[in-house]
Amino acid sequence: MTDTSIARRGGGSASAPSGRPRRSHRPQKASGLNPKLIPYVLLIPGLAVIAALLLYPMIQVFVISFQKVGIPQIRDVNPKPADWVGWENYTKVFENDIFWSSLRNTVSFAVIAVTLTLAVGTAVGVLLNQLSKRMSTLVIVGIMSAWAVPPVAQGVIWRWLFDAEAGIINWALNLLPDFLSNALFGRADWTGEPWTNEAFTIYLILILMVLWSSFPFVAVSVLAGLKGIPTELYEAARVDGSSPWRTFWQITFPLLKPVFAVLTILSIIWDFKVFSQLYTLMNGPTVREAFNLSVFSFSEAFKAPPKMGSGAAIAVILTIILLIVTAFYVRQMLKSEELR
Amino acid sequence: MKIVKIAGVTAALALGVAACGGGETAEPAPAASAAESAPAAAGPKFAGQTLTMWRLGDSNPPAQAYMDDLNAEFQKVTGATVKLEWIPWPQVNDKFTAAAAGGAGPDVTEIGNDQVPLWVSQEALSPITPLTSAGDQAQIPKNLFGLETIDGEVYAVPWGAGTRAVLYRKDWFDELKIEVPKTWDEVTAAAKKIQDEKGKDVDGFAFNGGSDANHLLGAMAWSEGGDYAVKEGDKWVGKLTDPTFKAGFETYTSLVTGGLSGKSRLTQNTVDIRTRFANDKVGMYLTASWDIPGIETDSKGKVKADQLAFFPLPAKTGGEAPAFFGGNDIAVWGTTKNAELAGEYIKLATSKQWADRYAKDGGLLPVYPDTLASLASDPVQAPFAAAFAKARSFPADPNWTEAGETKAVLQNAARSVIEGKASADEALATANKELEDILNQ
Numbered sequence: 001m002t003d004t005s006i007a008r009r010g011g012g013s014a015s016a017p018s019g020r021p022r023r024s025h026r027p028q029k030a031s032g033l034n035p036k037l038i039p040y041v042l043l044i045p046g047l048a049v050i051a052a053l054l055l056y057p058m059i060q061v062f063v064i065s066f067q068k069v070g071i072p073q074i075r076d077v078n079p080k081p082a083d084w085v086g087w088e089n090y091t092k093v094f095e096n097d098i099f100w101s102s103l104r105n106t107v108s109f110a111v112i113a114v115t116l117t118l119a120v121g122t123a124v125g126v127l128l129n130q131l132s133k134r135m136s137t138l139v140i141v142g143i144m145s146a147w148a149v150p151p152v153a154q155g156v157i158w159r160w161l162f163d164a165e166a167g168i169i170n171w172a173l174n175l176l177p178d179f180l181s182n183a184l185f186g187r188a189d190w191t192g193e194p195w196t197n198e199a200f201t202i203y204l205i206l207i208l209m210v211l212w213s214s215f216p217f218v219a220v221s222v223l224a225g226l227k228g229i230p231t232e233l234y235e236a237a238r239v240d241g242s243s244p245w246r247t248f249w250q251i252t253f254p255l256l257k258p259v260f261a262v263l264t265i266l267s268i269i270w271d272f273k274v275f276s277q278l279y280t281l282m283n284g285p286t287v288r289e290a291f292n293l294s295v296f297s298f299s300e301a302f303k304a305p306p307k308m309g310s311g312a313a314i315a316v317i318l319t320i321i322l323l324i325v326t327a328f329y330v331r332q333m334l335k336s337e338e339l340r
Numbered sequence: 341m342k343i344v345k346i347a348g349v350t351a352a353l354a355l356g357v358a359a360c361g362g363g364e365t366a367e368p369a370p371a372a373s374a375a376e377s378a379p380a381a382a383g384p385k386f387a388g389q390t391l392t393m394w395r396l397g398d399s400n401p402p403a404q405a406y407m408d409d410l411n412a413e414f415q416k417v418t419g420a421t422v423k424l425e426w427i428p429w430p431q432v433n434d435k436f437t438a439a440a441a442g443g444a445g446p447d448v449t450e451i452g453n454d455q456v457p458l459w460v461s462q463e464a465l466s467p468i469t470p471l472t473s474a475g476d477q478a479q480i481p482k483n484l485f486g487l488e489t490i491d492g493e494v495y496a497v498p499w500g501a502g503t504r505a506v507l508y509r510k511d512w513f514d515e516l517k518i519e520v521p522k523t524w525d526e527v528t529a530a531a532k533k534i535q536d537e538k539g540k541d542v543d544g545f546a547f548n549g550g551s552d553a554n555h556l557l558g559a560m561a562w563s564e565g566g567d568y569a570v571k572e573g574d575k576w577v578g579k580l581t582d583p584t585f586k587a588g589f590e591t592y593t594s595l596v597t598g599g600l601s602g603k604s605r606l607t608q609n610t611v612d613i614r615t616r617f618a619n620d621k622v623g624m625y626l627t628a629s630w631d632i633p634g635i636e637t638d639s640k641g642k643v644k645a646d647q648l649a650f651f652p653l654p655a656k657t658g659g660e661a662p663a664f665f666g667g668n669d670i671a672v673w674g675t676t677k678n679a680e681l682a683g684e685y686i687k688l689a690t691s692k693q694w695a696d697r698y699a700k701d702g703g704l705l706p707v708y709p710d711t712l713a714s715l716a717s718d719p720v721q722a723p724f725a726a727a728f729a730k731a732r733s734f735p736a737d738p739n740w741t742e743a744g745e746t747k748a749v750l751q752n753a754a755r756s757v758i759e760g761k762a763s764a765d766e767a768l769a770t771a772n773k774e775l776e777d778i779l780n781q
């Protein structure tokens with residue numbers, strides 16, 4: 001309670017950048033707080049929440065990744081102290097073939113899915129901007145309902161679509177005229193075709209699923225950005241006889257760069273750590289060559305017998321990869337901002 | 341690399357030593373006092389108390405009736421009420437993990453005999469050694485305690501033994517005039533005939549590639565004289581690359597490559613197969629007799645018990661294949677606050693009267709030898725009793741569950757062979773190394 005009252009009273013003076021001469025000294029006297037400190041005081045509640053919910057677990061994961069932790073170490077009743085094993089969890093993970101196939105799956109999936117999501121999302125966003133108000137509302141509501149489907153439900157829906165016997169995909173492929181099916185896929189009979197036996201087809205479905213569920217967010221964000229671009233620019237382009245393609249790259253894209261930057265980073269983070277969809281699609285962790293790092297980490301840490309140490313090590317590796325990718329991208333972004 | 345391995349083994353040893361030390365110091369009193377106070381327990385000594393009991397599998401009418409009677413009897417003897425919960429088999433390891441980590445476990449639990457070493461290594465069970473040397477329980481043959489005895493302490497009491505046999509659609513066999521197969525060739529011929537008549541999407545003999553796949557693969561490998569691994573000194577040596585194991589493995593993969601079972605269901609476990617069986621999509625599969633009530637329920641009464649029957653799995657080399665020596669045990673959960681009462685429950689449940697009825701109602705083989713001997717003449721139980729005589733088990737190691745279920749080492753090897761990504765030799769060589777790494781960690 002005291003915190004908020006200080007914050008509220010201090011808030012008025014904090015709006016003026018600190019260091020400049022002040023017109024009134026009253027708020028400073030009343031709170032007795034150095035105005036330089038006020039922004040930091042304001043940050044405390046937020047930081048406390050972040051520290052409790054994110055920082056502490058992150059540090060714990062890091063610590064556990066150097067320990068041998070199983071049920072005897074984490075149970076409620078007289079838990080045992082964990083053994084410190086140094087880098088053993090990491091060396092074991094690196095020696096494991098599943099780690100390397102998971103890494104390959106994670107990275108290639110992220111590259112393909114992020115690219116496709118951004119491309120399709122942007123295209124739909126631009127389209128939405130061209131539509132009439134009523135039509136664009138209709139489309140937005142339509143695509144947002146795909147976005148709103150919970151990840152586990154997505155996994156189940158797509159698994160059913162691609163079910164070998166009762167799935168609509170095999171049924172539809174069988175409806176194709178034989179010559180067309182033969183020309184496209186080199187086969188005419190799709191009865192009982194298994195889609196979730198091997199990594200390649202699993203990821204084919206996963207890419208479709210993630211694209212389907214995440215392009216609406218990109219589309220709507222792009223649309224919001226487009227609404228902020230002054231129409232004069234487009235009118236000028238049209239007068240100069242610019243093609244739509246050129247207009248997009250010369251006007252829309254540069255002006256929406258900050259939007260794209262944020263969307264790219266978010267998509268990278270989301271697609272790197274995709275878990276629920278893949279897990280439900282595979283129907284549990286059996287097809288090991290289709291693991292990505294999240295599923296691999298989960299199955300190490302929580303499937304019997306739990307090896308939380310190596311699970312944590314994989315999670316740390318995934319985090320570090322993500323940090324490097326994001327840091328690199330943010331740097332690129334800041335650099336180009338400076339140039340502009 | 342070597343150092344890492346040594347460190348791993350040392351850590352495992354240290355944990356093992358710590359485990360038995362912890363077991364002795366943490367809960368010595370309850371088990372001992374349970375044995376001492378046994379005579380005094382007659383009477384409502386525990387009146388008003390509640391005991392939580394986990395039964396594994398699906399609740400079906402005979403099993404539910406058995407539990408109701410057993411719990412009523414227990415309440416009469418001790419005055420305590422029993423809270424019963426059913427845990428489906430495929431969820432057992434996840435439930436146990438959560439319970440052991442979170443502390444919300446039962447007091448008494450049923451447990452698969454091959455799961456006992458794993459959960460003892462995780463310190464999830466309490467030792468109950470004194471219980472097994474007194475009363476009725478002393479009559480249970482000591483060789484049935486192989487998986488349950490760890491470092492001289494007994495952690496679970498055999499409740500019923502289960503072996504596997506082939507469950508088949510008797511009505512289909514009669515309709516198609518198929519004789520009950522005596523050889524593996526007759527099995528494949530019968531499976532083909534079923535598929536010809538009942539549709540291409542029917543599995544003549546269902547391939548199991550899920551968590552309990554080793555019950556099927558094991559039977560085939562053992563029948564050729566192969567085995568998973570043997571312990572030499574204090575180290576496990578994998579035997580998957582032996583020609584004998586490979587022969588069994590090839591019979592196993594040939595279920596799919598030979599077209600007896602659909603290629604789209606490589607990860608199905610017994611529960612998945614049972615569901616398909618109940619829906620007229622499977623002709624034969626290897627299972628235990630507890631599946632029958634579930635099939636009646638799943639098929640909404642369309643497939644009835646009298647349409648089903650069992651025969652022992654024939655070995656490709658002739659004769660009957662050795663079956664997996666399965667069985668259900670009952671154990672005291674490690675974090676129970678009521679170990680004395682839990683011990684009383686186990687004493688009652690595994691007494692001759694109740695254990696025999698448990699086996700009879702659940703379609704299992706009794707653990708008491710004289711009751712077992714009387715079964716050889718029972719037409720329903722005879723295939724199981726025959727298989728029981730040749731029963732084999734998986735490597736008795738706490739890490740077996742990781743290799744056999746969690747990492748699904750051989751299921752993955754089989755899938756890579758079936759998908760044509762590796763030859764049987766390559767897949768088994770990889771699997772052998774992984775199996776050794778897991779068992780020796």
